[in-house]
Amino acid sequence: MKCVVEENDEKCRRCMGSGLPCVFVPRVNAASLPEHILSYVGNDSSFREDVLHRLKVIEEFLGLPNPGSSAVEPTDTARVGDGDEQTLPEVSELSTPFDAARILEKTSPSSVPSSIWERSTIEQLWSCFHDRMPGLHFMPNKEIFLPPSPPPLLLASILYCSSRRGPPDTVGLAPHYFTVLCIAISQLCIPGSQIGTPSNNAEEWAFQNVLGIVLAGLMMEANVGQTGIWISVAYRLILEYCPAYQDETTRDWRNLFSGVQIIDLEHAALHLSCPVIPLEPPLQSLKISHRDQLHRLSRMMHTGLTHFTGRGLPTIWSCFDQAPAAVANITTSNSFTAVDGAIIRDWARQLDDWLIEFTQRADGSDKDRQLVFRQYVLHRLVVLSIYHPARGCDLWSISMTPIEQHELLLSARSTLKLHIHDDSIWSNFDLVMITWAALIVVQGIQGGIGEADDLENIRFHLYSLKRMNEPKPSLYDKLISRLEGSLASISTTVSDGFRQTPYDNLGPGCELDQAGHIFDPASLQQMILPASSEQMGILQ
Incomplete structure (x- = not known):
């Protein structure tokens, strides 16, 4: 009708x-x-x-891009799409992100609140990015993170990273910026999209987009499985837009490629997956000297991880992503062979040689040696953990020899102490591996072979995780919950005062044969640093 x-x-x-x-x-x-x-x-x-x-x-x-903004309720707060140029900040370098912000706003879903597009919010997050985000060792020039005219994807990544690591009033915005970031990355794969269409300077556009993916990958490489897909997109952009010949006018594509390769290897180590980035880049302009520190580390990690991928082995991350009871019942029909053992021993030998070479260089600073030692300790624990998840993450599994128990526990203790000696640790890979080490040390305490400072070191790591502002639920919440649940299983008698047990008593009537170790037993002794009184005073 x-x-x-x-x-x-x-x-x-x-x-x-x-x-x-x-x-x-x-x-x-x-x-x-x-x-x-x-x-x-x-x-x-x-x-x-x-x-x-x-x-x-x-x-x-x-899934269609919205060509214009939907009607919104009137507001007195200036937004990036208002068109009132009087509301733009006076400083010229802070007015540049708003063009990219307008594009991001058009492609964002209605579930994203309009408050994230307020000019004052974007200006604050943009200008505070350098203060909140540490420098990347493979991209030393931090000024490239704030280019004169950022593409939308890089802006989305900066807004997300800056809000996630900011004070409580900006942390609440991080999940919304994460949604915007994911849509921006997906827009690269949509034909004709405004975000996926190169600008007049296609090389600069691609470089900044890859940089945005690198920043996002460092923040999400553990608990977001799609990080591997992001890495693939970044690699494809490098292949398409990296110039064949580079001079002083071109961007630092070599270091950017190293950054993508590092994230790829860290993601693969946590998930025991095949690395996406090839060991040798197909472009001559991306070739790195075989004497380069990061290239050497990437080579040995790539070779080792590729051998163990695709076999259905439980991973380090699966032990955080599943309930403790499920982890304890992990079984695998995959038997480890003599070839597997040979691969692991060669992997360990190369890591030991790498540590010696790059910590004894005369031209290296203390900060460089500290970085080398951190990478060595973290990747050493990765190597020794290949078998561990397949044994139900049980340090006292009957399939573990006393030598294996000793070496894994020693490496875990050294990894746990990293957070005490190095306050620059922040990436997901580092924090997951240190928490993984703490869980192993807790099992050592439960078995009666704890050291006097084990609980102090674990509590300091917990304190470091808890003081980080993160949107809820966060990766840190998952790590804290898993570690606190493991600590709760320690009896009061053991946790209040336990005696250090010599390593030669790990097994009944068994003496450790130093020649049976996978790594050089002396490799961890050359750079053990005392904890600072300021850091340890927090725990008093």
């Missing part, structure tokens, strides 16, 4: 009596819509907003 509007009326009698808006729907062959109906529809703002809102929902469901 359609509305029948009288000649001089704005509503039909039925709609007027029921208090409903009256919309006259003409037949298909109608010549035109009556002028008073056009006037009614044009003046009814609520009807217009309702139609635009429904259209936006349909476009989002179909």
Whole structure:
């Protein structure tokens, strides 16, 4: 039943009596819509907003980019799409992100609140990025993170990283910026999208997009499985836009490629998956000297991880992603062979040689040696953990020899102490591996071979995790919950005062044969540093 509007009326009698808006729907062959109906529809703002809102929902469901912003309630706060240039900040370098922000706002879903596009918020996060994010050792020039005109993806990554590591008032915005970031990365794969279309300077556009993916990958490489897909997209951009020949005018593609390769290897180590980035880059302009520190580390990690991938082995991350009871019941039909053992021993030998070479260089600073030692300790624990998840993460598994127990526990203790000696640790890979080491040390305490400072070191790591502001639920919450649950299983008698047991008593009547170790037993002794009194005073 359609509305029948009288000649001089704005509503039909039925709609007027029921208090409903009256919309006259003409037949298909109608010549035109009556002028008073056009006037009614044009003046009814609520009807217009309702139609635009429904259209936006349909476009989002179909995955179509929205060419314009939907109607929003009036606000006194300036937003990036308001067009009032008087609200832009005075400083010229802070006004540059707003063009990219407008594009991000157009592609964001309606579930993202409009408050994240306020100019003052974007300005604050943009200007505070360097203060909140540490430098990357493979990209030493931090100024490249804030280019004169960032592409939308890099801006989304900066806004997410800066808000996630900011004070409580910005941490709450991080999940919304993460949604925007994921959509921006996906837009690279949509033909004709504004974010995926290169600018006039295609090389600069691709470089900044890859940099944005690197920043996002460092923050999400553990608990977001899609990080591997992001890495693949970044690698493809490098292959397509990296120039064949580089000079002083081109970007530092070599270091950027190293950064992507490092994230790829860390992600693969946690998930025991095959690395995406090849060991040797196919482009001559990306070739790195075989004497380079990061290249040497990448080579041995790539070779070792590739051998163990695709066999259905439980991973380090699976022990955090599953309930402790499920982890204890992990069984695998995969038997480890003599070839596996040979691969692990060669892997360990190369890591030992790498440590000696790069810590004894005369031109290296103390900070460089500290970085080398950190990478050595973390990757040493990765190597020794290949078998551990397959044994139910049980240090006292009957399939473990006393030598294996000793070496794994020694390496775990050294990894746990990293957080005491190095306050620059922040990436997901580092924090997951240190928490993994803490869980192993807890098992050592439970077995009666704890050392006097084990609990202090574990508590300091817990304190370091808890003081980090993160949107809820966060990776840190998962690590804290897992570690606190493990600590709760230690009996009061053991935790209050336990005696150190010599390593040669790890097994009944068994003496450790130093030649049976996978790693050089002396490798961890050359750089053991005392904890600072300021750091350890926190635990008093």
